Amino acid sequence: MKMRIFVPRDAGAIAVGADDVVAALEQAAEKRGLPIEIIRNGSRGLYWLEPMVEVATVKGRVAYGPVSPADVPSLFEAMASNGPHALRLGLADEIPWLKRQTRLTFARCGVIDPRSVKDYRDHGGYKGLERALTLTSDEILADVTASGLRGRGGAGFPTGIKWKTVAQASADRKYIVCNADEGDSGTFADRMIMEGDPFVVIEGMTIAGIAVGATKGYIYIRSEYPHAVAAMNAAIAAARRTGYLGEGIVGSSHNFDLEVRVGAGAYVCGEETSLLESLEGRRGIVRAKPPLPAHKGLFGRPTVINNVLSFAAIPFILDNGAKAYADFGMGRSRGTMPIQLAGNIKHGGLFEVAFGITLGELIDDVGGGTFSGRPVRAVQVGGPLGAYFPRELFDTPFDYEAFAARDGLIGHGGIVVFDDSVDMAKQARFAMEFCAVESCGKCTPCRIGSTRGVETIDKIIRGERTSENLAVVEDLCNTMKFGSLCALGGFTPYPVLSALKHFREDFGPAPATLQAAE
Amino acid sequence: MSAYEPWSEARGAEIIAEHGKLEGATLVILHAMQEAFGYVPEPAIPMIASALSLSRAEVHGVFTFYHDFRHEPAGRHVLKICRAEACQAAGGDALAARAEAKLGIAIGNTTPDARVTLEPIYCLGLCATAPSAMLDGRVVGRLDEQRLDALVAEAQR
Numbered sequence: 242m243k244m245r246i247f248v249p250r251d252a253g254a255i256a257v258g259a260d261d262v263v264a265a266l267e268q269a270a271e272k273r274g275l276p277i278e279i280i281r282n283g284s285r286g287l288y289w290l291e292p293m294v295e296v297a298t299v300k301g302r303v304a305y306g307p308v309s310p311a312d313v314p315s316l317f318e319a320m321a322s323n324g325p326h327a328l329r330l331g332l333a334d335e336i337p338w339l340k341r342q343t344r345l346t347f348a349r350c351g352v353i354d355p356r357s358v359k360d361y362r363d364h365g366g367y368k369g370l371e372r373a374l375t376l377t378s379d380e381i382l383a384d385v386t387a388s389g390l391r392g393r394g395g396a397g398f399p400t401g402i403k404w405k406t407v408a409q410a411s412a413d414r415k416y417i418v419c420n421a422d423e424g425d426s427g428t429f430a431d432r433m434i435m436e437g438d439p440f441v442v443i444e445g446m447t448i449a450g451i452a453v454g455a456t457k458g459y460i461y462i463r464s465e466y467p468h469a470v471a472a473m474n475a476a477i478a479a480a481r482r483t484g485y486l487g488e489g490i491v492g493s494s495h496n497f498d499l500e501v502r503v504g505a506g507a508y509v510c511g512e513e514t515s516l517l518e519s520l521e522g523r524r525g526i527v528r529a530k531p532p533l534p535a536h537k538g539l540f541g542r543p544t545v546i547n548n549v550l551s552f553a554a555i556p557f558i559l560d561n562g563a564k565a566y567a568d569f570g571m572g573r574s575r576g577t578m579p580i581q582l583a584g585n586i587k588h589g590g591l592f593e594v595a596f597g598i599t600l601g602e603l604i605d606d607v608g609g610g611t612f613s614g615r616p617v618r619a620v621q622v623g624g625p626l627g628a629y630f631p632r633e634l635f636d637t638p639f640d641y642e643a644f645a646a647r648d649g650l651i652g653h654g655g656i657v658v659f660d661d662s663v664d665m666a667k668q669a670r671f672a673m674e675f676c677a678v679e680s681c682g683k684c685t686p687c688r689i690g691s692t693r694g695v696e697t698i699d700k701i702i703r704g705e706r707t708s709e710n711l712a713v714v715e716d717l718c719n720t721m722k723f724g725s726l727c728a729l730g731g732f733t734p735y736p737v738l739s740a741l742k743h744f745r746e747d748f749g750p751a752p753a754t755l756q757a758a759e
Numbered sequence: 760m761s762a763y764e765p766w767s768e769a770r771g772a773e774i775i776a777e778h779g780k781l782e783g784a785t786l787v788i789l790h791a792m793q794e795a796f797g798y799v800p801e802p803a804i805p806m807i808a809s810a811l812s813l814s815r816a817e818v819h820g821v822f823t824f825y826h827d828f829r830h831e832p833a834g835r836h837v838l839k840i841c842r843a844e845a846c847q848a849a850g851g852d853a854l855a856a857r858a859e860a861k862l863g864i865a866i867g868n869t870t871p872d873a874r875v876t877l878e879p880i881y882c883l884g885l886c887a888t889a890p891s892a893m894l895d896g897r898v899v900g901r902l903d904e905q906r907l908d909a910l911v912a913e914a915q916r
Binding site for chain 2: 286291425428467468584625660
């Protein structure tokens with residue numbers, strides 16, 4: 242019998258040598274005259290173990306990792322004989338780090354062949370769509386609303402309400418747009434799901450199209466993700482071939498088709514109105530709201546625009562019911578969040594879990610502390626626009642409101658860990674600098690404020706009139722926070738002010754103004 | 760790396776015709792131009808404008824807004840080093856400085872022999888295997904001094 246071996250095609254696995262491992266495996270098989278079948282699955286998200294190789298056995302898939310090409314000869318013997326090996330991790334499904342997660346959205350990621358509709362269906366795929374096709378638009382909207390799903394891109398707006406607004410709008414055509422411009426450093430969940438289970442995104446968007454009466458969808462993927470672009474395009478082609486996209490979806494009267502569009506290196510295009518401008522072929526300049534995209538979105542038509550993870554959560558909700566999803570979570574944060582552990586972390590990767598887990602559990606327990614072995618000093622949660630939290634705030638539960646109450650945000654669920662060698666004045670400066678480079682230029686607080694912010698923080702770093710300049714930075718941050726058109730200028734103050742508040746010792750002598758402000 | 764075609768008006772017109780009917784085609788065409796020629800040649804701008812009934816200024820505005828589009832060819836190899844927070848946390852700044860020193864150029868420049876263009880990139884989504892880089896479209900994670908040196912040497916070949 243052919244040995245079935247799984248090696249991820251995920252970019253994160255390829256970056257640490259997965260393709261070389263595949264070549265070595267093919268070579269080893271040929272040398273021994275043993276037939277093998279290599280399936281390029283997605284990553285299960287245990288990145289410190291990538292490239293993680295799995296082999297199918299009667300008891301389930303046995304995992305090995307991290308595998309280098311040099312390990313392959315001995316690994317091949319171990320796999321063929323089901324014998325011991327230093328890199329053997331046991332049954333993949335039983336790995337504790339994976340087992341303690343609640344994988345609703347990522348249930349199939351790393352398990353299936355991301356190019357096979359059949360494999361997707363064999364693992365429960367397209368059941369949500371099948372049920373949606375038996376429901377009315379109102380019933381689908383009621384399910385999505387009752388699930389409590391909130392936009393996973395960062396803003397946390399209730400998805401059901403957004404969809405309902407589009408469903409109620411009348412127009413000659415409507416659009417579904419998937420925001421796959423995952424620009425936040427420390428986040429990679431969108432990339433992983435597009436590469437590991439692209440059909441779940443397609444299914445979620447198709448259900449959205451049926452619910453609101455749209456027949457065309459776009460997936461806007463950043464150009465930094467060539468592997469995700471290829472995976473999505475392959476999946477779209479496969480879905481078309483099997484009748485899951487195009488005219489008369491699986492024999493119904495509904496039409497829906499998808500197209501991938503590729504960004505061009507502008508961070509601000511992750512902001513939804515800027516993304517729409519970019520999709521229309523223009524500069525990614527932010528639009529003032531109102532009108533909301535739900536009323537006047539892409540090409541002026543009513544548009545559902547959601548993050549990849551929001552769409553990817555939909556099939557589970559339609560398949561298992563709103564309650565099954567809403568039963569997870571805390572407060573107004575229902576369901577699960579695919580959290581991404583990144584930066585200087587020992588066990589980095591994707592950890593999907595119900596809302597409510599604390600930051601400390603995530604960093605110390607799940608993440609295992611720093612990769613460097615030094616103490617954790619700061620963590621940035623929510624990307625370049627998220628706040629830096631010190632250890633004192635590690636009791637914060639992962640929940641939209643709990644983070645907001647501590648002047649932070651969960652954003653797209655990325656956590657970047659820094660050890661005690663970090664210079665927080667430098668990080669604050671970087672936040673302003675990044676905003677200055679990436680600002681679309683439409684509003685003054687963001688365009689000018691960020692540049693003045695860099696200059697002023699430079700003065701503080703040089704020790705020039707520290708207390709006066711810290712007051713200027715605070716003032717600039719307030720202007721940006723309350724005066725910017727979108728989250729780029731509006732949220733850049735989060736990393737800056739949090740660095741100032743929690744790590745003031747990095748900004749020179751303690752200033753009187755800030756002490757008074759507390 | 761792939762070899763690029765030299766600019767030709769006929770080929771440019773072909774690319775425009777191929778994508779011009781798409782909704783909001785400007786970025787798609789600019790990407791296709793760069794894929795074919797390695798950059799977006801200046802004469803392409805008015806051609807795109809006229810095909811899409813836009814002003815030359817509008818197309819120029821789109822072209823210059825996005826970091827990806829080049830107005831001149833890059834070096835034979837393009838090495839992009841991630842400068843974003845997750846890679847900073849994992850020692851990316853020191854590696855970026857090391858790449859600059861090895862190549863003798865600052866990030867954002869091309870070596871005088873036109874072999875290597877060194878560019879910053881803000882996140883490849885490889886944040887759990889940081890620091891990361893991309894050489895001509897090939898991603899590399901868990902960079903350390905040794906792996907970076909090998910990457911730079913490969914780019915210089």
